Amino acid sequence: MATSPLIHLQIPSHNGHISSTSLFSLSNSVPPLRIQNQHHRWSPLRCSASSNGRPSGPTDKDSERILEEKRRAELAARIASGEFTVPESGWVSLVRTVGGLFSRLTGEDKAQRGPEIPRARGSLAAVGGQAFFLPLYDLFLTYGGIFRLVFGPKSFLIVSDPAIAKHILRDNSKAYSKGILAEILDFVMGKGLIPADGEIWRVRRRAIVPALHQKYVAAMISLFSEASCKLCGNLEKAALDGEDVEMESLFSRLTLDVIGKAVFNYDFDSLTHDNGIVEAVYIVLREAEMRSTAPIPVWEIPIWKDISPRQRKVNEALKLINDTLDDLIGICKKMVEQEDLQFHEEYMNEQDPSILHFLLASGDDVSSKQLRDDLMTMLIAGHETSAAVLTWTFYLLSKEPEVMAKLQEEVDRVLGDCMPTIDDVKKLVYTTRVINESLRLYPQPPVLIRRSMEDDVLGGYPIGKGEDIFISVWNLHRCPKNWTDADKFKPERWPLDGPNPNEINQNFSYLPFGGGPRKCVGDMFATFENVVATAMLVRRFDFQLAPNAPPVEMTTGATIHTTEGLKMTVTRRTRPPIIPNLETKVVSDSQSTSFDQSEIEKLPSKGDQTSEVTAKF
Ligand code: HEM
Numbered sequence: 001m002a003t004s005p006l007i008h009l010q011i012p013s014h015n016g017h018i019s020s021t022s023l024f025s026l027s028n029s030v031p032p033l034r035i036q037n038q039h040h041r042w043s044p045l046r047c048s049a050s051s052n053g054r055p056s057g058p059t060d061k062d063s064e065r066i067l068e069e070k071r072r073a074e075l076a077a078r079i080a081s082g083e084f085t086v087p088e089s090g091w092v093s094l095v096r097t098v099g100g101l102f103s104r105l106t107g108e109d110k111a112q113r114g115p116e117i118p119r120a121r122g123s124l125a126a127v128g129g130q131a132f133f134l135p136l137y138d139l140f141l142t143y144g145g146i147f148r149l150v151f152g153p154k155s156f157l158i159v160s161d162p163a164i165a166k167h168i169l170r171d172n173s174k175a176y177s178k179g180i181l182a183e184i185l186d187f188v189m190g191k192g193l194i195p196a197d198g199e200i201w202r203v204r205r206r207a208i209v210p211a212l213h214q215k216y217v218a219a220m221i222s223l224f225s226e227a228s229c230k231l232c233g234n235l236e237k238a239a240l241d242g243e244d245v246e247m248e249s250l251f252s253r254l255t256l257d258v259i260g261k262a263v264f265n266y267d268f269d270s271l272t273h274d275n276g277i278v279e280a281v282y283i284v285l286r287e288a289e290m291r292s293t294a295p296i297p298v299w300e301i302p303i304w305k306d307i308s309p310r311q312r313k314v315n316e317a318l319k320l321i322n323d324t325l326d327d328l329i330g331i332c333k334k335m336v337e338q339e340d341l342q343f344h345e346e347y348m349n350e351q352d353p354s355i356l357h358f359l360l361a362s363g364d365d366v367s368s369k370q371l372r373d374d375l376m377t378m379l380i381a382g383h384e385t386s387a388a389v390l391t392w393t394f395y396l397l398s399k400e401p402e403v404m405a406k407l408q409e410e411v412d413r414v415l416g417d418c419m420p421t422i423d424d425v426k427k428l429v430y431t432t433r434v435i436n437e438s439l440r441l442y443p444q445p446p447v448l449i450r451r452s453m454e455d456d457v458l459g460g461y462p463i464g465k466g467e468d469i470f471i472s473v474w475n476l477h478r479c480p481k482n483w484t485d486a487d488k489f490k491p492e493r494w495p496l497d498g499p500n501p502n503e504i505n506q507n508f509s510y511l512p513f514g515g516g517p518r519k520c521v522g523d524m525f526a527t528f529e530n531v532v533a534t535a536m537l538v539r540r541f542d543f544q545l546a547p548n549a550p551p552v553e554m555t556t557g558a559t560i561h562t563t564e565g566l567k568m569t570v571t572r573r574t575r576p577p578i579i580p581n582l583e584t585k586v587v588s589d590s591q592s593t594s595f596d597q598s599e600i601e602k603l604p605s606k607g608d609q610t611s612e613v614t615a616k617f
Contacts, residue, residue: 160475170516179451192377228536244546280317289557388559392442433491439512
């Protein structure tokens with residue numbers, strides 16, 4: 001799913017300091033990590049690719065590291081100098097003390113009692129030019145697992161402590177809403193499952209979760225494989241023509257095609273061509289991202305809505321999508337009326353296994369606006385996230401040839417030349433660990449957003465109602481206290497025979513799909529989708545960063561994007577031959593032929609006994 005990290009920056013001038021010692025002393029139960037001088041041991045957070053794109057030699061890596069160290073050392077020095085520290089003049093502190101005393105005497109304002117959360121000041125100079133969650137990491141190392149970031153009159157609590165995250169997301173989740181996230185996404189998701197709170201959320205969650213049952217997810221495997229085959233067709237052509245490819249946009253198309261079919265049985269077919277509806281989806285997505293980072297919400301100005309060409313375009317795109325969804329709902333209703341299938345727990349219409357079909361067949365009593373909001377929410381949630389996971393996975397793989405070799409070995413061994421079945425996917429354990437690890441290093445979204453709806457205590461600090469909170473999953477996933485070689489891509493950290501890592505078995509220091517009652521409903525779907533796509537691509541091709549590719553740097557939208565795309569050189573693999581033994585299934589030698597869409601039909605599925613040939617010697 002996608003939760004957009006929203007920062008409305010209102011940047012104050014920097015002046016005044018208090019000593020960092022006094023700041024540290026404010027913190028009690030969540031002590032700040034005083035480990036700044038370890039910075040030099042960590043590889044770049046802002047991950048620049050080598051300029052020649054090939055596996056970079058020591059010189060490239062060294063210069064990357066030196067630049068990164070310099071950036072971090074400068075930021076650390078600025079943090080230490082107090083530039084980010086909120087000054088408190090004598091009279092402010094006096095007023096605070098008197099006010100606090102008065103509140104205590106009258107029993108009001110409970111949240112003001114107790115120690116105060118460490119404060120840091122937001123600065124455009126630090127945030128500008130890079131993804132906003134990067135400076136939050138540096139500030140976390142200084143101020144600890146919870147601190148207040150002040151932007152002029154606004155402030156946010158930044159949480160990077162697993163116990164506090166667990167408290168907000170799970171133990172006391174009913175005290176927190178989606179806050180600014182719901183406000184910003186209202187134009188596109190309305191009261192859909194991601195932004196919804198309270199009773200609407202409870203009712204819709206109860207209706208939607210059963211639709212993603214095991215049989216449905218298993219049925220989706222062939223959808224994932226077919227879409228991945230189509231992408232292989234595109235890559236094959238590029239490989240033959242010797243053209244580099246921009247993988248981020250291709251992954252975005254792949255996951256759009258998948259989610260359209262999976263959620264409401266609509267074939268966007270965006271891997272083959274662009275059409276109006278694909279363009280409309282992207283206009284709306286970009287608008288959501290723009291709104292999540294815009295300094296001024298111009299779209300709320302009444303006249304602006306009507307005269308701004310951009311807003312008019314957005315409204316037209318939304319109308320097209322809504323009309324299309326209404327048509328699809330109408331078609332699906334007719335199908336449901338005409339079918340004799342009995343509804344049951346694992347109900348699924350073979351021709352149309354979509355979530356929409358399940359919801360209508362279940363007799364879900366819902367207004368068409370709410371249904372559209374939910375469909376739109378799942379479209380966005382399931383599309384951007386998976387595209388980002390694949391993008392960063394392939395970036396990481398291009399940097400670690402040894403991991404790639406291990407991955408390809410597993411895929412060759414488990415899949416051979418067959419289309420994957422659910423049983424194969426379960427055997428792709430190393431591939432799954434690669435995805436687990438990619439999600440650790442590049443969590444999508446990097447930040448979860450909440451607003452307190454009542455007074456609470458976080459990490460020993462009282463907080464009041466109405467606090468906007470960012471849970472930095474990025475910080476949790478890279479905290480050097482919780483992870484050895486925190487910034488290293490090491491799928492081996494997750495034992496192959498161990499459980500699939502999740503927030504429960506990692507005690508909320510790993511939150512790839514959130515946690516608590518608002519945990520992602522599509523976690524299994526998404527994991528299988530990413531495993532299948534990765535496996536199908538790496539068994540056919542080798543991937544390297546393209547020569548002259550722009551540096552691969554991060555920027556924030558709803559998920560982590562690259563700033564200039566992920567340009568890669570794709571080459572057809574010359575795989576070691578699979579030596580047949582008595583049990584080996586022999587299939588067409590697709591390595592020697594050019595791969596195209598028609599090969600989807602030719603490739604046997606392992607469940608398809610008629611297409612298997614057993615080699616005999
Ligand atoms: C790799 C892909 C995905 C990732 C990383 C991901 C991540 C997440 C995360 C972190 C949350 C929790 C947000 C929060 O607590 O604020 C979430 C919620 C959600 N996700 Fe996903 N998601 C993915 C794929 C999907 C897919 C494929 C679907 C739908 C089929 C989906 C639907 C949702 C929905 C509806 C929610 C809101 C649940 C609620 O609030 O009750 N996600 N997702």
